[in-house]
Amino acid sequence: MExxxxxxxxxxxxxxxxxxxxxxxxxxxxxDMMRVAWDNRDQLGYAWRILNDGCCxxxxxxxxGMKDWTMGGTHLCMVRLNxxxxxxxxxxxxxxxxxxxxxxxxxxxxxxxxxxxxxxxMRRKGEKGFSRISWEEAxxxxxxxxxxxxxxxxxxxxxxRGLGNxxxxxxxxxxxFLGTNHIDNAARICHAPSTIALQRSIGFGATTISYTDxxxxxxxxxxxxxxxxxxxxxxxxIYYAKKAGTRVVVVNPYQEEGLDRYWVxxxxxxAVFGTKLTDDFFPIGTGGDAAFFNGVLKHLxxxxxxxxxxxxxxxxxxxxxxxxxxxLSWEQLEQSAGTSREEMRRFGDLYADANxxxxxxxxxxxxxxxxxxxxxxxxxxxxxxxxxxxxxxGLNPIRGHSGVQGGAEMGAxxxxxxxxxxxxxxxxxxxxxxWGFPLPxxxxxxxxxxxQAAHNGKIDVMFFIGGNFLETLPDPSYVETALTRIPVxxxxxxxxxxxxxxxxxxxxxxxxxxxxATRYETPGGITETSTERRVIYSPEIPGPRIGxxxxxxxxxxxxxxxxxxxxxxxxxxxxxxxxxxxxxRIVPLYDxxxxxxxxxxxxxxxxxxxxxxxxxxxxxxxxxxxxANLPQEALPPGRYHVSTRxxxxxxxxxxxxxxxxxxxxxxxxxxxxxxxxxxxxEEGDPLLLRSDTGEFRGRAxxxxxxxxxxxxxxxxGNPLIPYGHFDSESGEPDYxxxxxxxxxxxxxxxxxxxxxxxxxxxx
Numbered sequence: 001m002e003x004x005x006x007x008x009x010x011x012x013x014x015x016x017x018x019x020x021x022x023x024x025x026x027x028x029x030x031x032d033m034m035r036v037a038w039d040n041r042d043q044l045g046y047a048w049r050i051l052n053d054g055c056c057x058x059x060x061x062x063x064x065g066m067k068d069w070t071m072g073g074t075h076l077c078m079v080r081l082n083x084x085x086x087x088x089x090x091x092x093x094x095x096x097x098x099x100x101x102x103x104x105x106x107x108x109x110x111x112x113x114x115x116x117x118x119x120x121x122m123r124r125k126g127e128k129g130f131s132r133i134s135w136e137e138a139x140x141x142x143x144x145x146x147x148x149x150x151x152x153x154x155x156x157x158x159x160x161r162g163l164g165n166x167x168x169x170x171x172x173x174x175x176x177f178l179g180t181n182h183i184d185n186a187a188r189i190c191h192a193p194s195t196i197a198l199q200r201s202i203g204f205g206a207t208t209i210s211y212t213d214x215x216x217x218x219x220x221x222x223x224x225x226x227x228x229x230x231x232x233x234x235x236x237x238i239y240y241a242k243k244a245g246t247r248v249v250v251v252n253p254y255q256e257e258g259l260d261r262y263w264v265x266x267x268x269x270x271a272v273f274g275t276k277l278t279d280d281f282f283p284i285g286t287g288g289d290a291a292f293f294n295g296v297l298k299h300l301x302x303x304x305x306x307x308x309x310x311x312x313x314x315x316x317x318x319x320x321x322x323x324x325x326x327x328l329s330w331e332q333l334e335q336s337a338g339t340s341r342e343e344m345r346r347f348g349d350l351y352a353d354a355n356x357x358x359x360x361x362x363x364x365x366x367x368x369x370x371x372x373x374x375x376x377x378x379x380x381x382x383x384x385x386x387x388x389x390x391x392x393x394g395l396n397p398i399r400g401h402s403g404v405q406g407g408a409e410m411g412a413x414x415x416x417x418x419x420x421x422x423x424x425x426x427x428x429x430x431x432x433x434x435w436g437f438p439l440p441x442x443x444x445x446x447x448x449x450x451x452q453a454a455h456n457g458k459i460d461v462m463f464f465i466g467g468n469f470l471e472t473l474p475d476p477s478y479v480e481t482a483l484t485r486i487p488v489x490x491x492x493x494x495x496x497x498x499x500x501x502x503x504x505x506x507x508x509x510x511x512x513x514x515x516x517a518t519r520y521e522t523p524g525g526i527t528e529t530s531t532e533r534r535v536i537y538s539p540e541i542p543g544p545r546i547g548x549x550x551x552x553x554x555x556x557x558x559x560x561x562x563x564x565x566x567x568x569x570x571x572x573x574x575x576x577x578x579x580x581x582x583x584x585r586i587v588p589l590y591d592x593x594x595x596x597x598x599x600x601x602x603x604x605x606x607x608x609x610x611x612x613x614x615x616x617x618x619x620x621x622x623x624x625x626x627x628a629n630l631p632q633e634a635l636p637p638g639r640y641h642v643s644t645r646x647x648x649x650x651x652x653x654x655x656x657x658x659x660x661x662x663x664x665x666x667x668x669x670x671x672x673x674x675x676x677x678x679x680x681x682e683e684g685d686p687l688l689l690r691s692d693t694g695e696f697r698g699r700a701x702x703x704x705x706x707x708x709x710x711x712x713x714x715x716x717g718n719p720l721i722p723y724g725h726f727d728s729e730s731g732e733p734d735y736x737x738x739x740x741x742x743x744x745x746x747x748x749x750x751x752x753x754x755x756x757x758x759x760x761x762x763x
Contacts, residue, residue, distance in 0.1 A: 006369065008089070013242060015261035015274025019567060025257060025663040027273070029265040038678050044087040046543035050087055053599055054520050055528055055538030056080050057087070057162040058650065060399035061211070062530025064600045069534065070211040070237060071513075074266060077232040078224030079650050086162075086494065087518050091118035097130040099500045108471060109654055111496045117515035118547025121563045125509040130553065135548060138512050142461075143562035145488045145510070149178030151440070151704045156556070158185040158412050159466035160401035162494075162519050164526025164538070166579040167471040167552035168403070168410035171465060172417065173582075174560035177437055177571055180413050181423055181444030182459075184247045185407035188447040189472060190363060192730035193371030194397035195408065201379045201387060201624050203617025206405065209358060209394035211237055211531045215363050216244040217392040218354035223251045223289060223353020228258025229646055229661055230400050235262045249350065251282045251292065252364065253338070253573065253643070254670060254711055255704040257730040258661040280348050285338020286641035286709045286736055287368050290628045295333040295344035296351065297384055298325040305352040310386035317625035323379055324627035336630045338706055341737060352385065356392035356534045364643070367735040370631045371727040377628035388623070389611035399531040399649055406529035409587060414444035428757040434585055442499035444729035448473070452724070455482035463490045463559075464515075465552065468497040471652045474733055475693055492555050494546075496641040515549040522551045524576035527596055534604045537596035596646050635708060635738065640675070642689060643736045644714035644721070652715055668701040670711040671741075676702045686744040691737040694719035697744075710739070 011017075016024060040047040042451060043189050056063040066074045092115030097103070100123075103111065109195040120138035121130035133141075144152060156175045158168060168185065175183040189196070195205035202208070214237050216222055227234040235258075238248060250259050260278050264270035285290045300306050301322060311318050330341045337344065353356060359382060365374045379395060387393040399405050411418035417439065421427050428439040445453055451458050451473060472480050480502060483489070487506035491499070492514040500513060519526045520541040529535050550558075553576065561568035573579050581594040592603045616623045647659030647666075657666050664670070681687070681700045689696040689712070696717055705711060712720070714735065725734040 006574035009269045013276055015263070015276055017273065021263055021274050024337065025660065026224060027078070027262055027337055027660045029263065032078055033081060036084060038490060039085050040088050043544065046541070047084055047088050049521050049541045049543065050084065051076065051080070053539060054541055055402075055536045057402050059569075060402055060405055060531040061231055062231050062528070062532065062534050062536055064536060066235075066601065069602070070215075071240060075233050076266065078741070079230070082655050083650065086112070087520055089118050090116055090495070094119060094130075095123065097121060097496070099128040100130070101128065101155060103496070104498075104501050106286075108468065108498055108652070111498065112653070114496060116494055116546045116549070117496065117513060118549065119515060120548070121513040123503075123511045125504055125507055130511075130513060132473055135550070138514060139559050139562045141510070142488070142490050142512055142559055146178065146461050146559075146563045152182075153458060153460040154180045155182035155445065155453075155459050155462045156177060156180070157183070157450065157462070157464050157467055158407065158446055160404035160407055161466045163403040163407070163552055164519055164522070165403070165406040165410050165583065166526050166576045167465065168407045168412040169555045169579060169583050170573070171556045172411035173435065173571065174556040176417065176439045177560050177567070178563060179440055181440045181442065182450060183412055183444060184413045184414055184450065185404070185445035186362060186401060187404050187408050187413070188406060188469070188731055189367070189733055190400060191366055191397050192732045193366045193375045193727050194361075196372050196730045197379055198395065198397070199376035200626065201376070201383070204606065204610050205408075206533055206606070206610065207394070207396045207398070207531055208388055210604070210608045213358060213392050213394060213609070214238070215246070215278055216243045217241065217356045217358045219248050219249060219351065219357035220246050221249045221251065221359040222259060223359060223361040225360060225398060226256050226258060226646065227398070227593065228256065228262050230362070230650075231333050231398060232638050234398070235275075235277065235497070236264045236267060238277050239264050239267055242275070242277070247279045248277055249280045249282065251284060253286050253288075253348070253706045253709045254645070255281055255283070256662075258426065280350070281286050283339060283342055283706045286643045287370065287458055287631055288337040288339065289365050289374040290370060290377040291333045291336035291630050292339065292344060293381050294325060294328060294628055294630070295320075295330070295337060296348040297377075297381050298328065298333070299345045299348040300352055300384060301325060306384045307386045310614070311384065313550070313614070314386070315383055315623045315625060317353050318384075321625045321627050328630070332630065338708065347674070351381070352578055357382075357387050357389070358394055359463055360396040360398050362398050363735075366732055368631070368732075369725050369734040370629065370725055370731045372729040373628040376626050380625055383623050383625060386614070389609065389616070390616040394609065396531070403528050404435070405531055405533070406535070409529060409590070410583065411586070414446055419589055429587060448726055448731050448733055449616060451479055451482045454486050457485050459486050461488040461490070461491070462486050463556065464499070464660060465492045465556070468652055470499045470502070471712070471715040471718070473723070474718050474735060475723035476718055477572045477694070478723040490514065492552070494549070512667070514555055515547060516552050516555065517546070517549040519552075521545055521549070522553075522576065526553075527578060527580065527593060531605065533589065533606055534602050535593055535596065536583055537598065537601040539599050552689070570727060617759070631637045633738075637742055639738050640708055640710050641736060642691075642710040642712060642717065642720060642739045644717045645670070645711045647713055662703075664701050665699070666713050666716055667698040668713070669698040670703050672704050672705045672707045672709070673702055674707040676700060679741060681743055688742040688744055689720060689739045690742060691720040691722070691739045693722040693737065696720050
């Protein structure tokens with residue numbers, strides 16, 4: 001029976017009786033909204049039209065204007081509002097790029113605030129900076145270099161910053177047209193393990209539910225995720241879920257303040273008194289997810305609480321998982337999970353007593369060398385109780401970018417030409433009949449392998465659409481060296497980023513900047529795919545246009561046509577409507593995208609729930625169990641696990657030094673009271689973290705984190721993270737390290753007096 005929302009205010013759910021949480025550590029939504037309005041004061045009309053008519057370019061929850069498909073009312077969050085200025089700001093003065101010496105000392109935030117890229121620019125090896133050139137010069141020069149490059153030494157990388165499905169698809173087609181499968185996107189450093197584990201288990205590499213399923217599920221489980229920072233509108237979903245009687249449980253090394261309680265600004269009760277979001281918290285160690293959920297399933301088997309009928313009728317492979325769990329002792333599971341067997345059993349009983357449950361996870365689960373095993377353990381638990389394919393139950397890897405769900409589904413990956421179309425000779429021949437040119441039949445390099453290849457001198461030309469590898473990947477020193485070894489780099493973007501300023505070491509090296517239009521400036525509009533698999537149309541918004549910026553989808557197409565003018569007709573599109581028709585042919589589950597033309601148009605591929613009525617997308621219709629292995633690396637005595645966290649930022653875009661959600665600064669080191677006491681550390685003491693790769697200087701923030709675990713902000717903490725540690729199945733980077741702590745002399749050490757945190761590469 002559908003649960004009913006309790007409409008009356010409930011003081012038991014309030015975070016504080018003090019109106020608006022005055023005096024507490026919390027976001028200041030209304031003050032920040034006024035700041036956003038002030039920042040956009042020169043384009044208030046255009047800013048309003050973007051918010052009112054456009055599809056959100058922030059996280060992947062998905063909106064049309066300020067409405068969504070989950071709840072009534074208006075939905076706005078600070079992620080979207082903070083991104084607004086990137087769409088409304090004027091062009092930068094290109095003379096500022098004539099000498100990059102001073103620019104190299106600026107932060108990404110300072111570079112971004114210079115304004116939009118208005119014209120194509122070029123810098124040759126040995127030149128101080130960039131000079132303006134025409135589009136014809138830029139494309140002809142880039143095409144000439146690509147024409148003389150072996151396709152196996154050509155690579156493409158796309159981020160999801162505002163990109164639509166059309167841009168991902170045309171980049172995919174252009175790369176294959178040029179003979180390379182070396183193409184990847186930002187999903188590689190976010191949810192690649194989720195895609196691998198879900199695809200092999202249920203036949204779909206995507207969330208299985210709709211957000212409406214959150215509201216009224218018995219149990220909503222959040223693992224390795226901080227929704228309040230990255231997808232704040234989701235806290236409104238949780239507010240209404242709790243109104244419908246949903247119990248919210250968090251599994252994490254750190255007890256996030258924003259998940260503990262939150263002030264939802266668009267709900268009167270929550271805006272005034274806040275909302276207690278979490279009903280129960282289960283602390284684990286960094287990377288302990290696979291062990292924790294293995295332990296939970298082990299307990300369910302020991303107490304005969306698994307759904308044997310479901311397992312027998314709808315799955316295969318369970319016996320191998322049973323034997324694997326029998327081989328794991330409780331001592332092993334406790335050590336790997338970083339918690340006790342009693343806590344795993346307590347969670348198991350809570351899970352089994354629920355009739356429905358949804359598990360939501362993010363990069364705290366995936367960004368590990370064993371990320372696929374982490375996701376597999378979560379998937380195994382859900383399958384053991386039949387929690388996939390029925391109302392209010394399922395698995396929800398939640399996306400952080402507005403376009404990243406569609407990126408892989410459009411084929412901007414090295415292993416697939418499009419969702420359901422794997423890279424192999426047979427599929428290549430099938431698509432060749434439609435596209436009219438041969439496709440390379442062997443999988444290409446993943447994003448992380450591209451950087452390794454560049455470091456080894458095996459990439460001659462690399463095309464970046466957005467992105468900033470210097471700040472998003474581990475070990476920035478290694479990454480910078482790799483970038484210098486690429487003779488030709490082409491950067492398509494809307495603003496300047498630090499990686500554009502890296503000079504190639506090759507004597508004939510060049511860097512070309514190509515100015516892109518935003519999604520709101522694109523004639524014919526674009527589409528994006530939300531986390532819940534909803535394909536949403538976002539129309540062009542009338543307003544100012546920047547210099548000679550061109551649509552994101554058009555630039556790789558025009559470049560590829562320049563490389564092979566004799567075959568240019570095979571890549572021609574009159575506009576996005578033709579691209580969407582091509583998508584519908586190549587990616588069958590996207591049939592319907594060609595019909596999207598107006599604000600509000602959308603459809604949900606796969607329907608509201610995947611695998612409905614337990615029909616799994618596998619050859620025999622049965623779901624698959626796979627053993628989830630535990631990480632083998634033990635923590636040496638006197639060392640600590642450190643992981644990277646987000647705060648006052650949207651992915652790598654940092655908005656400010658101070659995070660009001662946690663009361664922390666960018667150089668804070670989150671440490672437990674137990675560890676701080678053992679080391680004689682007090683709040684605010686200067687610390688040096690040292691790994692085998694690098695160092696990080698920060699200040700102690702004593703907080704609610706499991707002993708033996710530390711957290712530092714990303715990307716500042718990346719110098720601690722070694723490059724080359726990837727999940728073996730998906731290529732996901734591991735954003736964790738083992739470090740020692742060196743307390744510094746607070747009376748003599750002055751290196752921490754200024755932001756940003758000092759982070760250095762060891763000699």
